[in-house]
Amino acid sequence: MRLQINLVLTFVLLTISSSYGQMESYEYKRELIGVQDQWHKIVIPKTMFGTLSRKLTDIRIYGITKNNDTIEAPYILQKLKDHTSIKNNEFKIINTSHTDTGYFYTFEVSSANPVNQMDLDFGQQNYDWQLQLEGSNNQQEWFTIIDDYRIVSIKNELTDFTFDKLSFPSSKYNYYRLQVDSKTDPDLQKVSIQQQNIVEGSLQDYAIKYQNSLENKQTKQTEISIELEHAVPVSFLKITPNAAFDYYRPVSIQYVSDSTLVGLKWKFHFNTLTSGVLNSNGNNEFKAVSTTTKKLKIHIHNQDNQPLDINSIQVKGYAHELITRITEPATYYLTYGHKNANQPRYDIAKFKESIPSEIKTIKLGDEIIIEKAEATSTSPLFENKLWLWGIMIILILVLGGFSFKMIKQK
Structure with missing residues (x-):
């Protein structure tokens, strides 16, 4: 009876292991050229995206050893997008006044850190104003930072649009004075003064x-x-x-x-x-x-x-790039073209701080269609997860039956 159970387990495990992770289940491959170190960077060519799944989950890096064994190398997929950091400066409004030409707001910044952006929130709606921003260290001598800066708000039953953010070159003053070219009170409700730093990605x-x-x-x-x-x-x-x-x-x-x-x-x-x-x-x-x-x-x-x-x-x-770690000698290929492939999970994704900052970029060879063996020309039985769950349920029923029978005999 134990022999029967072992045979069932062996059959299921062999079936599962042979159904996943095989290079032949993918459509295309490109050889990694210049593999020498442990860490390598690979830039995905523009022409490759048309054959990838929409969520880019079907990328694998396989190596073929001298003994014709297949090994898998882990990777991290990175999108080289912009990274933005915002640091808010503390301040207080020390003066609010107006003349026939407009309304004035004076801000005292608590630190001498540079700033390059102001977010404004007005109680008024449907406006079209010109702004002027000045800076000073003693409130005696003022220097123009931006002039004739336009902000707009359009709100009705069809549209809700507001452009009220000031962007200007980085400046460092103790005081800032904002003039709003409005004949009625703009009703300034909220202000944030900040330094925005953008590390541009690779577009x-x-x-x-x-x-x-x-x-x-x-x-x-x-x-x-x-x-x-x-x-x-x-x-x-x-x-x-x-x-x-x-x-x-x-x-x-x-x-x-x-x-x-x-x-x-x-x-x-x-x-x-x-x-x-x-x-x-x-x-x-x-x-x-x-x-x-x-x-x-x-x-x-x-x-x-x-x-x-x-x-x-x-x-x-x-641009999209792969960071991969290669630890065993083999001929490595970037394989892809499997619409039903799941997102792989690798340990290196949890240890990004261990990845070197300087990594060599290697090239990819030409695209090659992966030939399918005649014996595997039809889809594997367990490529569909329903079949996998079915065999697992059968296994549980068989094992349960054996166990019940043994208990009954005792």
Whole structure:
């Protein structure tokens, strides 16, 4: 009876171990060229994203030893995005006054740390004001930091848009004086004075293969269709209108998430990538969660206004890199192309502080299609998790039956 139990266990374990983690279950591979040290950095090529799963969970690094054994090397996937740190400065408002030209607020900063940003919150709505910011160390001599800085608020049943953040070159003063060009009390309710430091990531430009603009008079929208050279992770768009007048247009940006063949034509299904406002007061840069796609559609809501002439559109995304640790001699390959692969879990993700700061970047070889053995041309029985759970339930029932039988005999 014990022999029967051991045979069942051995069968299940062998089945599970042979069903997962095999290079042959992936579609493509690229050789790692120049493996010498323990730690290596690999930059994922733009052309590779089209064959990766959307969540990038199907990347594996396998090594083939001299004895033809397969080993797996752990890695960490990094997206080289911006890192922002904000340090708030303590302050107090020591003076509030107004004249015929506007309202004035004087702030005393408790530390002499540099600042480069102010967040303002006014009780008034629907405003369009010019601001002036000055700095002083003794309140006798004032120096202009920014002049004719415009802030805007538009709030109605259709729109809720506010631009009230001041950004300026880093400055270090004991006192700051803000002038708001308003004839009525702006009702300043909240202020934060801070130093914002941005460590810029590595943005890559994506070439646009096709672009077409259409004016939809029924919906009062400008619809811009974009097709990129490759399917890539998009996280940034910059739209530059060619307009000499003020404008304010809500914008929604969509990406193709799926497609269906209907007859002889493909029907594309769109999801929202990001949204915002195209306006003459901003930089018209739109950031989004990194999403792999090849086709985009931009909707500019013109309402009853003249459509904008779009001068240019830039599409970008953050570079992705792998940090891998290799400890055994072998010929290593980056394998990918398995839509149902789960996110791997490696110990090195918990010990990032142990990773060296200086790591050599190695190159990847050309993409190679992984040949499938004839014996494994059909999908493994346990590639589907339902089959795995089924065999586990059967195992439990068999073991339970054996145990019950042994107890009954005793």
